[in-house]
Amino acid sequence: MIKQDTIIPLLIEKEKKRQTEGLELIASENFVSAQIAAAAGSVLTNKYAEGLPGKRYYSGCHVVDEIESLAIERAKTLFNVEWVNVQPHSGSQANAALMMAVLNLGDKILGFNLAHGGHLTHGSPINFSGKLYQSFFYGVNRETGYIEWQEVAQKARETKPAMIICGASAYSRDWDYPQLRAIADEVGAFLWADIAHPAGLISQGLLNNPFPYCHFVTSTTHKTLRGPRGGMILMAKDFENPFGKTNKKGALHHMSALLDSAVFPGTQGGPLEHIIAAKAIACYEAMTKDYKTYVIQVQKNAKIMAQAFMDKGYKIVSDGTDNHLLLLDLTQKNLSGKQAETALQAADITTNKNLIPFDTTSPQVTSGIRLGTAAITTRGLVEGDILLVVEWIDRVLKNIADDFQIKKVKQEVNKYMRNFPLTTVD
Ligand SMILES: Cc1ncc(COP(=O)(O)O)c(C=O)c1O
Missing domain, CATH: 3.90.1150.10 (Aspartate Aminotransferase, domain 1)
Structure with a gap:
């Protein structure tokens, strides 16, 4: 007999009251549906499933294979893209895996200044991204509060980064992805959009679409997308990796394979299949x-x-x-x-x-x-x-x-x- 914990359930009730009676204005938060909460709290939490659907390191994965495949298909349909990995445990994990797949240690990255609204994982010196890579930043114009694309271009020409990062935690304006892609192409950089915040608005065409222009897109699933806490990595189109990185069978010649292996085994262990099920439901809801x-x-x-x-x-x-x-x-x-x-x-x-x-x-x-x-x-x-x-x-x-x-x-x-x-x- 498992002894019932009486303290945590009481604290959950207390938190429920706080959420019910208060005004939640934190821009990165949302309230999931009952079906998403049920999936996140389901028996799926019991299952280990290292690997990808159909290619697992454990047996008994036939049901979670169906779940994860559905999550991938729904995310692909929602954002109209060719490839998605739904396993990152969080937005930061998605970003870590992406950087590990694409960058070498010490490579230069150019991101939006944290002090102007950027995110820690875009090169902050107190984050892995600023410790493992050499980070440079662009900011907003002091008078207008807008990012000026000319400044991004100038910084890119000066620094010659391997990757340009767009996306923010506290920037209320939209991004000019075609301009950013032109800048990235000019300096020979990859372009990565972190749409953790506006993903839901982008999915419905209410903001500019990063996918046709960015080599890589990462997101969280719990902000405007209104799913469980988690992350994902997406590509509009898979492409041949330019690093010549392959395994013995030559199987890593596509970016998708490099990204998949940077998530697992690169930066994570077993995927959270209960959360992946909840992500699948969030994508389903987002198509209504x-x-x-x-x-x-x-x-x-x-x-x-x-x-x-x-x-x-x-x-x-x-x-x-x-x-x-x-x-x-x-x-x-x-x-x-x-x-x-x-x-x-x-x-x-x-x-x-x-x-x-x-x-x-x-x-x-x-x-x-x-x-x-x-x-x-x-x-x-x-x-x-x-x-x-x-x-x-x-x-x-x-x-x-x-x-x-x-x-x-x-x-x-x-x-x-x-x-x-x-x-x-x-
Ligand atoms: C732009 C951006 N990227 C990444 C993240 C990280 O997400 P997580 O908290 O799930 O690691 C956030 C979170 O606030 C964010 O705003």
């Missing part, structure tokens, strides 16, 4: 009309939120958004991101402090907060609700030292959000 309606609303809500803040005199980096997130610049409000995050959390409004471009403070303090609409749109919030959300945030930030006011906002938030059931529970 309801999901399209959802992401259209995510983008609409972000635009409305940005405009409502600007109408109240707030500065938004780049003065708006094309995608699902925005960066609130609090410098003119004499508030740090840390102060804002803490006060908003006291009102059950969950955000994250974030550096703004050219920030003069540290990542622990910051001058901004990042806000995203993917999660609250899943809860069912639409235009009118977004205006109310902005009103609540404004009240908290204007009354940052007034516990009574903040408590009042919390009560209003909790009461309001109880009307929008969590999709994760039946």
